[in-house]
Amino acid sequence: MDVGSQFGPYRLDALVGRGGMGQVYRAYDTVRDREVALKLLRADLASDETFQKRFRRESQTAAKLGEPHIIPIHDYGEIDGVLYLDMRLVDGRDLRAVLRGDGPMSPPDAVAVIEQVASALDAAHAVGLVHRDVKPENVLMTSNGFAYLVDFGIAHHSGDAHLTRTGTAVGSIAYMAPEQLDNVPVSPASDVYSLAAVLFELLTGRQPYPGDSVSAVVKSTVLSAVPAPSSISQAVSPALDAVVMRGLAKTPADRYASAGEFAAAAQAAIHGAPMNPAYDATQIGMPLPASTKNYSGPQSFSGPQQYSGPQQMTNPIAPQGYPGQPYGGGYPGAYGVGYAEPPRQEDNRMLHIVLAVLIVVLVAALIGLAVYWFGFRDSGGSSTASPSSTTTITNTVDPQTSAVAPTPPPGTSSCGGGVGVATSVTSCEFAANVGAVYLQQGPKGDARTIVASSPVTGMAYTMACSPETGVVVCRGGNNAVVVIY
Structure with missing residues (x-):
């Protein structure tokens, strides 16, 4: 069709594109008084029944879906042996x-x-x-x-397996x-x-x-x-x-x-996605705001020696689905980002003093009872008691639970940022990408398979990551071994 010619009720004003099936024109619909995009099937394909079915189905399916990001269909059909599709004209x-x-x-x-x-x-x-x-x-x-x-x-x-011609x-x-x-x-x-x-x-x-x-x-x-x-x-x-x-x-x-x-x-x-594996390595829930990244490293806040173990720390991230919990996502107070301010500390001071006194009295009573039991239980009438016997006081010390020391594979070299390499063929740049992708796809410590790229080779490699003694070891690629601390 030539620009300026008439095709049924459409005046072809300009050719706007060509495709594998035909041409698309900017056209004017003289009946409905509107500009449209008019798609015409190529002349040498118009007689092919397979292409006719596909062309008709395009208009039927697209018009039926009505999805905003699928081009709207106004009309479709056949004029003078040429199949056409009347669509919205997109500027x-x-x-x-x-x-x-x-x-x-x-x-x-x-x-x-x-x-x-x-x-x-x-x-x-x-x-x-x-x-x-x-x-x-x-x-x-x-x-x-x-x-x-x-x-x-x-x-x-x-459900239509026969609309593509053999060899096409x-x-x-x-x-x-x-x-x-x-x-x-x-x-x-x-x-x-x-x-x-x-x-x-x-x-x-x-x-x-x-x-x-x-x-x-x-x-x-x-x-x-x-x-x-x-x-x-x-x-x-x-x-x-x-x-x-x-x-x-x-x-x-x-x-x-x-x-x-x-x-x-x-x-x-x-x-x-966290770019530095040293941060957010054990975080659960949504990541902290970008401005707080320099406070979220486990090196400064996770040690049990200073904070009595993680069971006494306030969770910095509110669990999803429980917005009413007191440790919400506002991070208030001057206690450092990531820790909720203790509520009503002054009001509870007297309660803490009373509890401390009661504990001291209870401990003193227990010590006195132990002295009496072990030192004097046989005195005053027992002929077998020895005057030179000594008193033994037993103190029970609560066992301390220490974390398992990380044990990376022999020959591991640290790259910094919480990752290392255990083979000479593995680069630190690739190790950093493996660590970032692993942490982005789930919590640290889970076994999973990831795909990471190497800035050195420009290729992508599949790595199988699994937890070992205190670390996560990812193996794959060309004999690459990456350790995530």
Whole structure:
């Protein structure tokens, strides 16, 4: 169709984009008096029954979902043997144009876009629809940052196994999950992979597996480890590295369970991951405010010698779900951040004195009873008593419970910051990332498997972490051993 020509009730005013299925025009609907985005199926595909079914299903499914981040559908049908889709006209740019014009995004801005696209994908997955072509060209951005996911025309319904022609690769190679390249059934996990690939590009300005040919990209996607985004952009944290690389896992079962879960993990990584393993190592609950980090180290406050053991310390973090507890999250008073001020200390002073006096009297009575029992119980009538016998007083001392001394593997070298390395092939930079990712994913002391990146090699490695004597030891990668104190 030529710009300026008439297509049914639509006047084609401008060509705004081309896709794998056809062209998109800025058009004027003369019947309803409105501007629309009009998508027309390519002429050489219009007679293909498979593509006709997919095109019709796109409009039906998208219109039915009604999710705010899926482009609204006004109308669809066929005019003069050409299938068309009448959509809302979005005044903005697709993510490809954004990247070309503005370059990579900051982590918060990139994750904000991913959250919106994830919301659209979760809605589609809930009705059994897999998009299969999530890429920057299919995400439209308005000037105020609102994102729309478009082009469900090549989507694959979970109950429809015959809408892809044999030998046809559907989707864009650079964002396709390994299972799509192997021609096996796709699932929502395939869209999670593509969404992670888009986040990788938003953060770094390049695709996860760039290549000069289709075969090079396919081989890298199937066989090569994904590079850590932080090896390309210093703005990316190790915690966000781990989220992106899990989203790009080769096996679907190793990825996040949903697009929304992936987006939530990315959001948590840019806001809550502790970068220094020496801090918050044993913290339970929400992290302390950033301004209090220099007071939360266990070296200064956790010793039982000064504070009579953790059982007498006020928990600095209010348990979730119990807002009425007296140790809430305000951190009041001049007792140091992380410790609640003792309530009504002056009012309780007299009670403490009375209790102390009673304890002294009780201890004196017990000592007197012990002296009488052991020293005089046989005097005054026993012929076997010895005048030279001595009195024995037994004092019972409460056993002191001491913490088990940390015992790292032999040959461990400390890197500072609460981590160390136990093999010569392990770098302290990698150890710091392993420690940060381990602590970000749960409490210290639990056994779990993590994925961390090495700033030295620029690669990601799987590490199996398990508690040992007083420490946590993570083993994996290329014979790497990291010790978390």
